[in-house]
Amino acid sequence: MPRRHLFTSESVSEGHPDKVADRISDEILDAHLREGARARVAIETLVTTDRCVVAGEVRGPSVGVEEIARRAVRDIGYEAEGFSWRTLRFESHVHAQSAEIAQGVDREDGEEGAGDQGLMFGFACRETPELMPAPLQYAHRILERFAARRKAGDADLGPDGKSQLTLEYEDGRPVRVHTAVVSHQHSRRLSSAALRDLVDGVLREVLPGGWLDAQTRVLVNPTGSFVHGGPAADTGLTGRKIIVDTYGGAAPHGGGAFSGKDPSKVDRSAAYAARYLAKNVVAAGLADRCVIQLAYAIGVAEPLALYVDTQGTGTVPEDRIAAAIRTAVSLTPRAIRERLGLARPIYARTSAYGHFGRTPQADGGFSWERADLVEALQRAA
Incomplete structure (x- = not known):
């Protein structure tokens, strides 16, 4: 890497239209x-003015999609003119999973095949500390703080x-914020100055000390409102929003989205497994950065x-890490x-x-963020 360079990542809130669609697909x-x-689910959602359309294929009991x-x-x-949970028009176009896909996933030998290539x-x-790229990790936390404030x-x-x-990075390490951009929906009552003060406060709460300085550029609702x-x-x-969902552009992406897909779809489950492996490799001290494909x-x-x-x-050596993963x-x-x-x-x-x-959560949420392979990888490598 060059001694100094800039790198940018973005996040979007749970109320962003694409994230509304992701949330509906994952709730289903x-x-x-x-x-x-053992339900098999592949659900896509489209949301627009006063309308929600759900489509896809499932195998399993019927649920109340609307x-x-x-x-x-x-x-x-969302409970406002143009898009409200009360009044939006709803359409469902959900059908049974293809028999050909089903026979490949649930094999006669008791093993499970991948749900797709x-x-x-x-x-x-x-x-x-989370072993994530800093621009994306802190961009997420900024919007989470706004969401918590709104819901409070x-x-x-x-x-x-x-x-x-x-x-801005120095010798591969993030040292300061060059530019922060925050665009957030607001009421007509909230002035630009008040929103700017709110953004400044959130940035100082979320970002590491010393990252904001006199040269940092902060852009708040650049269009004006x-x-x-x-x-x-x-x-x-x-x-x-597959880059927002993963590593903010700091690592390659295979192209498959996650939301609405059950774990037989390796687009989702194997991407979680790859993160699990990469995180444990770094946590084990076998590398400072690790990409797994x-x-x-x-x-x-x-x-x-x-x-x-x-x-x-x-x-x-990388071949030794790969062999350790296969052993573990x-x-x-x-x-x-x-697992x-x-x-x-x-x-x-x-x-x-x-x-x-x-x-990682007590009920198994974000289980792929566990660092429980560290000792096994260290022994094997």
Whole structure:
């Protein structure tokens, strides 16, 4: 890396139209998993002015899709002209899963084949305590702080919002904020100056000390105002924020989205497994940065390939790390599902503020953030 460089990542709030769609898709997935751990679900959602359309394929018990969607919209906070959980027009176009896909996933030998072909990436680095890229991690936390404030009763803040951080790096380490951009939906009552003061306060709460200085540029609602937001102002669709969901552009992406997909879809489960592996490699001291790639074929259980890239930071050779991973874990879809406990209703909470860099939860949520492979990898490597 050059001695000094800039890198930028963005986040979007739970009220961003694409995130509304992701939330609805994942709430429907969770509802199916509550009814049966072997449910197969692939749901897409579109939201726009006064309308919500759900489509996809499922295998499992029927659930109240419209009620689930309205409840999700209400919890996010939309009850206004143009998009309200009470009045939006709803359409469902959900049908049964293809028999050909089903026979490839649930094989006669008792193993589970991958639900699709594809390549998935995981990444970890030492830029934050969560072993995540700093620009994305702090961009998420900025919007989470706004959401907490809004849900605690700040009626001047709307659900829609975006943040973006450009950090300056020195010798590969983030040292200061070059530019912060925050665009947040607000009421007509809230002046630009008041919103600017609010943004300044949140930045100082969230960012490490010393990262904001006299040269830092802070842009707040650069268009001037942001009163009309959410699906009333812009169409949202499941799966359109895959870089926000993962590593903010700091690592490769295989192209598959996550929300609305059950763990037989390796787009989701193997991406979680790749993050789990990369995080444990870094936590084990085998590298300061680690990219893991996995590749699968539909109906085939074993991954086609495992690739490890420590970007020049490894303390042992990459082929030895790859061999240690193969010794420590199985990476078939079934093994991933069982190790990480993925056949549970834990997905709606992933639909905003990132799938990675979160705290593992008692009910199994964010299980892929555990660092419980450290000793096994150290022994094997």
